[in-house]
Amino acid sequence: MTKNDPAQGSSRRADILSHATEAFVSRGYAGTSMADLARAIGIQKASLYHHFPSKETLFVACVTEGYEGAVRRLEVIRTDGATTDSERIRAAMEEIYRINLTTPVGRMAPLIAEVAATIPEIAQAFHSGFIARHYATVTGMIEDGITRGSFARVDPLGMQHLIFGPVITLALSREMTASFPDRDALYPVDRIRETHIDLIMRLLTERELSDGS
């Protein structure tokens, strides 16, 4: 009958956000009900509405408050002057793998696509606040390397898709096969990541090749 969490002050909000993010990411927006969510947290539905005025508001909070840290960590890697261009790209790619495979942020893209038609503002916010900044940071690192002569003159846009595409697709594939007993054999993260980084580094540091045809 007493207050559930007297020692923690207002950690309820963060508790709700983490549970809601996990639920939205794994079951979709429409597939997540406020009643189920409240049950998972261990409070009543009306208490949920005390912290967030609507399901949509809760969802927007999950998305926007989820990516801030991830964006900043990648931007820090770019401005880290203590390493070489190649080492920075490698560190950035390892961070991108970490974000997309071990945090819910990387599994949010399908979620945004699902609600983009009904909540257009969320697609704009996610794209300008997370994706565009993520892409711009990596593209900037590549352009830095080209300017300094460390990298071959590749198309930064093409490289951007070659760097992010496999990671995001891998996160989606693992999400889709989460229940498979042989998931880790089908999608071995460490091997795929190392091979991926190796191939990207080859393209970035190769000497100019003669144009094929």
Next chain:
Amino acid sequence: MTKNDPAQGSSRRADILSHATEAFVSRGYAGTSMADLARAIGIQKASLYHHFPSKETLFVACVTEGYEGAVRRLEVIRTDGATTDSERIRAAMEEIYRINLTTPVGRMAPLIAEVAATIPEIAQAFHSGFIARHYATVTGMIEDGITRGSFARVDPLGMQHLIFGPVITLALSREMTASFPDRDALYPVDRIRETHIDLIMRLLTERELSDGS
């Protein structure tokens, strides 16, 4: 009051499937209601249940009947003996772009991930029926090329992710930004595809490089 479509015979089923696929793909499984779907098609909800006994059955039909043609077309490209290994890879990649960007099949992966927990059979079917066969075909083409000496000795698994990842992510990105006025400028399909193919061909046909470090 007369029959709606007297000339078409039993095209209603195909009509339902195409409308349902589009709805599922753009609004998610839970976000698609049978009533809305019936309204979009122009029939009553009970008529929907005349053709499909349940929402889940309809969904499974959308998925399984959606990828058969796509898989076969790619397998035909592999066994086409009239072209070189490089031309086959190029043709396969163009077909992969076409499938993922102009048909609903390419946008189904997030959908499968959404329902994987509640309908486990669908994830298994989609993975073994579509993804695994798609991957195996491309991996096989690469191994063919390596065996014949046309390609460098790359890791087929790594190349597989480098080939499919950017395409699937591009389809997802364009889905997510469908309402943006500048979507085609943000994600210019033709330029991204050509650059992607070019980079893949470079990796496949490059002479052995000295190992960087």
Next chain:
DNA sequence: ACATGACACCCGACCGTTCGGTAGGTTGAT
């Protein structure tokens, strides 16, 4: 030291609406 009231937090019960699904009848072609 103590009463007081504002406040954050949470609850059980309930609202109107929509959900997936069903019952039973009508139509039109074979």
Next chain:
DNA sequence: ATCAACCTACCGAACGGTCGGGTGTCATGT
């Protein structure tokens, strides 16, 4: 006469959201 195709009308359950009220905390006035 039969039967696939389609209809109107309806069901119980679950949905997002609201209501009035209960409880513990804390700053304040006396």
